[in-house]
Amino acid sequence: MKGRVNAGLIAGGVLVGLVVAMALVSFVWTPHDPELVDAANKLREPGDGYLLGADKFGRDTFSQLMVGARTTLYVGIVAVGIAALIGTPLGVIAGMTRLRWLSELVMRVNDLVFAFPALLLAVMLGAVYGAGTLTAMIAIGVATVPAFARVARAATMQVMVTDYILAARAAGRRRLPVAFRHVLPNIGSMLIVQASVSFAIAILAEAALSFLGFGTRPPTPSWGRMLQESQELLFSTPRLALWPGLAIALAVLGFNLLGDGLRDYLDPKLRRIRAER
Amino acid sequence: MILYLLKRTAVFLVSTAVAGVLVFAFMAVLPGDPAEVALGVNATPEALAELRRQFGTDRPPVAQFLDWFGGLATGDFGTSYVTSAPIGPQISDRLGVTVVLVGGGMLAALLIAVPAGTFAAVHHRNPLGVVISAFSQVGIAIPAFLAGILLVFVFAVQAQALPSGGYVPLAEDPVEWFRSLLLPWLSLGLVQGAVLTRYVRSAVLDVMREDYLRTARAKGRGRMGALWRHGLRNAAVPVVTVLGLQLATLLIGAVVVERVFVIPGLGDLLLNGVAARDLLLVQGVVMVLVAAVLLINFVVDVAYAALDPRLRGAR
Numbered sequence: 001m002k003g004r005v006n007a008g009l010i011a012g013g014v015l016v017g018l019v020v021a022m023a024l025v026s027f028v029w030t031p032h033d034p035e036l037v038d039a040a041n042k043l044r045e046p047g048d049g050y051l052l053g054a055d056k057f058g059r060d061t062f063s064q065l066m067v068g069a070r071t072t073l074y075v076g077i078v079a080v081g082i083a084a085l086i087g088t089p090l091g092v093i094a095g096m097t098r099l100r101w102l103s104e105l106v107m108r109v110n111d112l113v114f115a116f117p118a119l120l121l122a123v124m125l126g127a128v129y130g131a132g133t134l135t136a137m138i139a140i141g142v143a144t145v146p147a148f149a150r151v152a153r154a155a156t157m158q159v160m161v162t163d164y165i166l167a168a169r170a171a172g173r174r175r176l177p178v179a180f181r182h183v184l185p186n187i188g189s190m191l192i193v194q195a196s197v198s199f200a201i202a203i204l205a206e207a208a209l210s211f212l213g214f215g216t217r218p219p220t221p222s223w224g225r226m227l228q229e230s231q232e233l234l235f236s237t238p239r240l241a242l243w244p245g246l247a248i249a250l251a252v253l254g255f256n257l258l259g260d261g262l263r264d265y266l267d268p269k270l271r272r273i274r275a276e277r
Numbered sequence: 278m279i280l281y282l283l284k285r286t287a288v289f290l291v292s293t294a295v296a297g298v299l300v301f302a303f304m305a306v307l308p309g310d311p312a313e314v315a316l317g318v319n320a321t322p323e324a325l326a327e328l329r330r331q332f333g334t335d336r337p338p339v340a341q342f343l344d345w346f347g348g349l350a351t352g353d354f355g356t357s358y359v360t361s362a363p364i365g366p367q368i369s370d371r372l373g374v375t376v377v378l379v380g381g382g383m384l385a386a387l388l389i390a391v392p393a394g395t396f397a398a399v400h401h402r403n404p405l406g407v408v409i410s411a412f413s414q415v416g417i418a419i420p421a422f423l424a425g426i427l428l429v430f431v432f433a434v435q436a437q438a439l440p441s442g443g444y445v446p447l448a449e450d451p452v453e454w455f456r457s458l459l460l461p462w463l464s465l466g467l468v469q470g471a472v473l474t475r476y477v478r479s480a481v482l483d484v485m486r487e488d489y490l491r492t493a494r495a496k497g498r499g500r501m502g503a504l505w506r507h508g509l510r511n512a513a514v515p516v517v518t519v520l521g522l523q524l525a526t527l528l529i530g531a532v533v534v535e536r537v538f539v540i541p542g543l544g545d546l547l548l549n550g551v552a553a554r555d556l557l558l559v560q561g562v563v564m565v566l567v568a569a570v571l572l573i574n575f576v577v578d579v580a581y582a583a584l585d586p587r588l589r590g591a592r
Contacts, residue, residue: 112292115570116299117529120563124303127551127559204420208533211422212548231426231537234441235434245423253418 009261012196015254019247023069032060034067035219043237052243055226056233061240064221065247071222072251075137075215076202080195082141083148088191090145091152092179096160107153110146118143118205122214131214140205144198151194155187189266196259200252207248223248281582289575296567297346304560332358345560354561359553364561367546372565374444375542378461378535379527385466386473386523393470394477395509399500401482410478416471421530425464425537432460442539461538465530469523476519480512487511514584521577525570532566 026034031049038058046053052061094106122131122139129135159165159182168178209215210224218225223244230240312320312328329335333344345355354364393409400406419427433441439460445453481504484490493503532544539545543562550558 108288108292111574112295112299115292115296115525115567115574117525117570119529119532120566123547123551124300124559124563127554127556128304200418207420208422212533212536227423227426234426234430238430238434241426241430245419245426248420248423249415249418252420253415256414256417 006261006264008257009265012254012257012259012261015250016258019069019251019254020073022066023073026063026066026070030060030063030066032063034059034063034221036060043233046239053239055229055240056237059221061226061243064226065223065243067221068223068226068244068247069251071133071216071220072203072206075133075140075206076199078137079140079144079202079206080198082138083144083198084191084195086142087145087148088152091149091154092156092183092187094149095153095156096175096179096183103153106149110149113142114146116143119208119212119214122205122209126214131209131217133216133220136206136209136215139209140202143205144202147198148191148194151190152187155190156183159183159186189262193259193263193266196255196262200255200259203248203252203255278582282579285575285578289571292571293568294346296571297349297564298342300560300564300567301342301345304556349561349564355557357555357558359555359558364558367558368543368561368565371541371543371546374540375528375531375535375544378458378531378540378542379465379524381458381462382465382469382527382531382534383520383524385462386469386527387520389466389470390473390477394474395481395504397474397478398481398485399504401478409474413471413474413478416468416474419468419471420533421464421468422533422537424467425460425534428460428464428467429537442537444538444540457538457540461534461540464534464537465527468530469527472523473516473519476516477512480515481509484509484512510584514581517580517584518577521573521580524573528566528569528573 031051036059038054041054041058041060043056044054044058052065054060055064090106090110094103097103118140121143122136125131125135125139165178165182168182173181206215206222207224207227210222211228213225213228215224216222226244227241227248230237230244233240312325312332312334326335333341336344348355352365352369354368356363393413397406397409397413429441432439440457441460443457445457447454485504490503494500531542532547534540535542535544536548543565547559547562547566550556550562
C-alpha cells in the first residue's frame with residue numbers, strides 16, 4: 001500500500017535535487033575557478049559576476065559552494081554505501097538466525113561500534129594515516145554501520161514471522177534464497193529511508209570534520225572548511241559564514257524531510273517505527 | 278532487578294575492555310617507532326634501545342597493553358613521548374571543563390525541549406504547535422558548531438553582550454566564567470533541544486491518549502494538572518533513552534564547540550594531541566571519550582529499567 005505524496009517529500013526532494021544539480025553542474029561549469037587565489041578580488045563584495053562575493057583569498061564563494069556540494073555528496077554516498085553494505089547483511093543475518101548467541105553477538109558488536117562516533121574514528125584515522133577525504137568517508141561509514149544493522153535486524157524480524165516466509169521455508173527454500181528473494185525486497189523501503197536519514201547525518205559529520213581540519217584537504221572546497229575559514233572574519237565579513245552555513249543546513253534539512261516523506265509514502269504503517277540513529 | 282543490573286554491568290565492563298583493546302591495537306599498528314621519532318635519524322642504536330626501554334616500547338604488545346589498560350583504572354595514562362609530561366593530570370584537568378560544558382548543554386536542551394515539546398503536543402491541532410514542530414525540524418539540520426558561529430554573530434558581533442570565545446575558570450571570576458560558557462551551552466542546547474522537542478512531543482501525545490489521563494481529567498483535574506501529576510513520568514521513559522543517546526552526541530559535539538569558542542576541554546586536548554602527533558595522549562583521550570559513551574549507554578539501560586519495570590525481562 002502506498003501513501004500519499006506529502007509536502008515533506010516534495011520539499012525534501014526539491015532541496016536534495018538542488019544540491020545534486022549544483023554538484024552536477026559544477027563538473028562542467030562554475031562561474032570562476034573555485035580554487036583560484038586572486039589577490040585583486042580579496043573579500044570582493046557580491047556583484048559583477050561574483051554572485052555571492054569572494055573570500056579572503058579572492059576565491060568566488062558561489063563557485064566554492066557548487067564544488068562543495070560535490071564534496072558533500074561524494075562523502076555522503078561513499079559513507080552511506082559502506083554503512084549499508086556492511087550493516088544490512090549483519091542485520092539480516094542477526095534477524096534471520098535461530099542461533100540466539102549469533103544474534104546477540106552481532107548486536108553487542110554493534111553497541112561497541114556505536115561507542116566510536118565518526119568524529120573519534122576520523123581523528124584516530126587522521127592521527128595515524130593523515131587526515132583527508134578518504135579517512136573521513138571511512139570513519140563516517142563505519143560509524144553509521146550500527147544504524148543500518150539495527151534497522152535491518154528489526155525489519156527482518158518482522159518479515160520472518162509472516163506467512164509467506166513460512167510458505168517459502170515449507171516449500172524447501174534454503175536460507176540464502178529466502179534472504180534474497182523474500183527478506184531483502186520487503187525490508188528495502190526501510191533501508192531507503194534509513195539511507196536518507198543517514199545521509200543527513202553524514203553531511204553533518206563531514207562538515208564538522210572539515211571544520212576541524214580532519215576532512216577534505218585544501219584546496220578542494222568543502223562547506224565545513226569554508227565555515228572554519230570564515231570564523232576569523234565574522235566581525236568584518238559575516239556573509240562568508242552565512243552561505244556555507246545555509247548550504248549545510250538546507251542540505252541536511254532536505255535529506256531529513258526526504259527520509260520522513262519517503263517513510264510515509266512507502267509504507268504508512270511504518271510511521272510509528274522511528275529509525276534509531 | 279539485581280540480576281538485570283549484574284548482567285548490564287558485566288556487558289559494560291566487557292565492552293569497555295574490548296574498546297580498550299581496539300583503541301590500543303589501532304594506535305599500535307602505527308608505522309614508526311616513537312623512539313626514532315623522538316631522537317631523529319642520526320640516533321645511535323644504543324640511544325634508541327635505551328629510549329625504547331624508557332618508553333617501554335621494547336616489550337611485547339600484550340604486556341604494553343596490560344600495563345596501559347591497568348594504569349587507566351588508577352588514572353595513570355602514561356607519559357607523553359613528545360612532551361615527557363604525565364598524561365593523566367592533563368586529562369583530568371580538561372575533563373572537568375568538558376563535563377560542565379556538556380552538562381550545561383544538556384540542561385539547556387531540557388529547558389527548551391520539555392516546555393516546547395509539551396506545548397506542541399497539547400496544542401498539536403493549532404498553528405502554534407505546528408510552528409514549534411517546524412522549528413524543531415530546522416534546528417535538527419543545524420550542527421552545533423554552526424549554531425555557535427551564528428550565536429557569536431548575534432551576541433558577540435552585533436549586540437556585543439557576550440565574549441566571542443575564551444574561557445575563564447570558575448575560581449577566578451564566577452560571573453565571567455558564566456558569561457564565557459553561556460554561548461557554548463546555548464549552541465549545544467539549541468540543537469539538541471530541537472531534536473529532543475520532537476521526542477517530548479510524541480511521548481506526551483502518546484500519554485495524552487491513555488485511559489488513565491482521561492480518568493484523571495474526569496476526576497476534575499485540569500489538562501495541565503493531569504499531565505503534570507500522571508503524564509510526565511510516563512512520558513519520561515522514551516525521552517530518557519533519547520536523552521542518553523543525545524548525551525553521547527553532545528560529548529562529541531562539545532569537541533567541535535570547544536574549537537569554536539576556544540575552550541580548553543578534552544576536545545581541545547585531543548586536537549592539539551593530533552597536531553603534535555602525541556599519540557599516547559590521543560589514545561588516552563579517545564579511550565576516555567569512548568568509555569564515557571559506554572558508561573552513558575549503561576546508565577540509560579539501567580534508568581530505563583528503573584522507570585519501567587516491564588522492560589527488565591525484555592532484553
